[in-house]
Amino acid sequence: MISLAGRDILHSWGKFVFTGVGLGLLIGVTLTMAGVYRGMVDDAKALLDNSGADLWVVQQDTLGPYAESSSLYDDTYRGILGMKGVARAANITYLNMQVRRTGGEGQQHEQKDVRAMVVGIVPGGPGEPGQPGYLVAGRQITRGHYEAVADIATGFKLGERIRIRRNEYRVVGLTRRMVSSGGDPMVFVPLKDAQEAQFLKDNDAIVRQRARTAENPALNRPGVPGVLDAVLASQSVNPFVNAVLVRIKPGFDPEAVAEPIRRWQRLTVFTRAQMEEILIAKLIATSARQIGMFLVILAIVSAAIVAFIIYTLTLGKIREIAVLKLIGTKNRTIAGMILQQAVGLGLIGFVVGKVAATFWAPFFPKYVLLEAGDAARGFAAVMVICVLASVLAIRAALKVDPAEAIGG
Amino acid sequence: MSERYNQGIRIEGLTKRYGAGDTAVDALKGVDMQVAPGEVVGLIGPSGSGKSTLLKCLGAVIEPSAGRMTLGEQIIYEDAWKIPDLRALRRDKIGFVFQAPYLIPFLDVTDNVALLPMLAGRPNAESRKRALELLEALDVGHRARAMPSQLSGGEQQRVAIARALVNRPPVILADEPTAPLDSERALTVIHLLEDMARQFSTAIIVVTHDEKIIPTFKRIYTIRDGRTHEEAGEGR
Ligand SMILES: Nc1ncnc2c1ncn2[C@@H]1O[C@H](COP(=O)(O)OP(=O)(O)O)[C@@H](O)[C@H]1O
Ligand SMILES: [Mg+2]
Numbered sequence: 001m002i003s004l005a006g007r008d009i010l011h012s013w014g015k016f017v018f019t020g021v022g023l024g025l026l027i028g029v030t031l032t033m034a035g036v037y038r039g040m041v042d043d044a045k046a047l048l049d050n051s052g053a054d055l056w057v058v059q060q061d062t063l064g065p066y067a068e069s070s071s072l073y074d075d076t077y078r079g080i081l082g083m084k085g086v087a088r089a090a091n092i093t094y095l096n097m098q099v100r101r102t103g104g105e106g107q108q109h110e111q112k113d114v115r116a117m118v119v120g121i122v123p124g125g126p127g128e129p130g131q132p133g134y135l136v137a138g139r140q141i142t143r144g145h146y147e148a149v150a151d152i153a154t155g156f157k158l159g160e161r162i163r164i165r166r167n168e169y170r171v172v173g174l175t176r177r178m179v180s181s182g183g184d185p186m187v188f189v190p191l192k193d194a195q196e197a198q199f200l201k202d203n204d205a206i207v208r209q210r211a212r213t214a215e216n217p218a219l220n221r222p223g224v225p226g227v228l229d230a231v232l233a234s235q236s237v238n239p240f241v242n243a244v245l246v247r248i249k250p251g252f253d254p255e256a257v258a259e260p261i262r263r264w265q266r267l268t269v270f271t272r273a274q275m276e277e278i279l280i281a282k283l284i285a286t287s288a289r290q291i292g293m294f295l296v297i298l299a300i301v302s303a304a305i306v307a308f309i310i311y312t313l314t315l316g317k318i319r320e321i322a323v324l325k326l327i328g329t330k331n332r333t334i335a336g337m338i339l340q341q342a343v344g345l346g347l348i349g350f351v352v353g354k355v356a357a358t359f360w361a362p363f364f365p366k367y368v369l370l371e372a373g374d375a376a377r378g379f380a381a382v383m384v385i386c387v388l389a390s391v392l393a394i395r396a397a398l399k400v401d402p403a404e405a406i407g408g
Numbered sequence: 409m410s411e412r413y414n415q416g417i418r419i420e421g422l423t424k425r426y427g428a429g430d431t432a433v434d435a436l437k438g439v440d441m442q443v444a445p446g447e448v449v450g451l452i453g454p455s456g457s458g459k460s461t462l463l464k465c466l467g468a469v470i471e472p473s474a475g476r477m478t479l480g481e482q483i484i485y486e487d488a489w490k491i492p493d494l495r496a497l498r499r500d501k502i503g504f505v506f507q508a509p510y511l512i513p514f515l516d517v518t519d520n521v522a523l524l525p526m527l528a529g530r531p532n533a534e535s536r537k538r539a540l541e542l543l544e545a546l547d548v549g550h551r552a553r554a555m556p557s558q559l560s561g562g563e564q565q566r567v568a569i570a571r572a573l574v575n576r577p578p579v580i581l582a583d584e585p586t587a588p589l590d591s592e593r594a595l596t597v598i599h600l601l602e603d604m605a606r607q608f609s610t611a612i613i614v615v616t617h618d619e620k621i622i623p624t625f626k627r628i629y630t631i632r633d634g635r636t637h638e639e640a641g642e643g644r
Contacts, residue, residue, distance in 0.1 A: 320510070325495075326498060326504055327523070327524055407507065
């Protein structure tokens, strides 16, 4: 027996290939949507991996520092360092902002704004939590001020000058795959600078704040001249950080180290597993549902297209189907023919979709991670959709009366 | 009737009523007909007289209301179907030729014909060999690899006849097989059918309006108002 479906596809291959490519682009979009979600999850995991921390110590009763804002005094880490099982503890700040390139060496001084997450780290030896794990160029931050290490995704080059708020920094190192949970590339600066950047107000605001303070009789008491100066001085420093990253000693259980910090330091502590749960289940949950909605709609649209095409192709063959039935073709053979065509269309679509998604994924501004598992699930879904979509056409074909071939 | 009619098709008192109640149509009111192996008979009658209905009953695609149909020794219908697998009956015992050739557009000429033995479970190579022999016999062997759309109307109709013959059915039902053809080609087709009928001992019923070919039949059944009348034709 010959393959009726195969012959039909070969005969009208143009129709099949065009429809398959159309369907394929749709499948490509679907795979990419899944890749966007995987990329978000992977970004979140990269953020946690790259922080080099085993525990995140944050403000009590917050989900900081990534999902909620959290603020701790910058001397909190000293108390934590003394706890059992803690190897290292380092302050860290995070600040989402626009970073502007202001100039480079030997190249045209073209200005450029980049959305980035500015991370304040304590310059220290390698292995300090919070430090960029490895560099692709340059060196780590060694000075206490005005040096920066940027992710290559920012587009910054070694030696370029960038502006964060009022200060200029020199890019001394480049790193890669250091991203925020939102996928923005990171720029590392010394902690002190970062604290200042978080806190620093413009001159007008400072003048206004000073005037307000001076007018407050409680803070500017007549006859006690030193108080106002002390208050103003305390207002112009930022003693806060967003979190303390803790590296634990080998052989200790993270939860066992975390519990005493919670109890005795009265802080909230998250382990790596809890942090991952917060990032993935809470922070990107809405985006995931958003993408899920897209996937559902795309699946329905793809199913409708396959159903429509297969149905139209079948209706165009009613006469031939009547003849096939009249000359003794089994219903099963005819149903099989339509089913194989639907599956063939799905196959073409899937291959085109996979190639298209692989081709365009790198051009997306945020990380798109195409997982083999998603491709396999996508393939299964396409096949199921094609089978379901052919049901309508099969029903129409089985209803064809062989007497129609003889006519009136 | 002579002995040889026992081997062909016999129809006795066949009736067919479409629908029921007030709107019922009695398309066949008692048809009697006999066609011997190797014989080609004409079936003529005005439009709406029941020709197609009779072919559909014989072709086992609609069920008659009453009467009897036999094929050789085998009773096919006697007030009910007597054969469990009508699909296999159509495939193995009956060949169809239609007004239009209705070839399968996505199969080449050979496979259009070879499809029938393949459906009956014969190997592809054997089916194609048989198809090619018939195509040669019908003078379209040189178009064996062509697609149906590349053939002329006459060639297509000959391929359709090859398809009807390929399983060596004892019966061929032809519904206006010459309608799309000019008179020369129409006569060629009828002569082909006569040759084939003789060669393969096939009983052939040709429904037609075609004035050009009516004189070629030796026997003609006229159907009027659901009843048949047998006449001798002018053919020799
Ligand atoms: N499916 C049907 N339902 C109801 N009446 C039908 C049907 N098919 C044919 N008829 C009626 O049966 C009669 C015979 O029709 P038909 O066999 O097609 O005649 P012919 O082929 O000789 O023109 C006509 O009156 C026609 O209207
Ligand atoms: Mg008719």
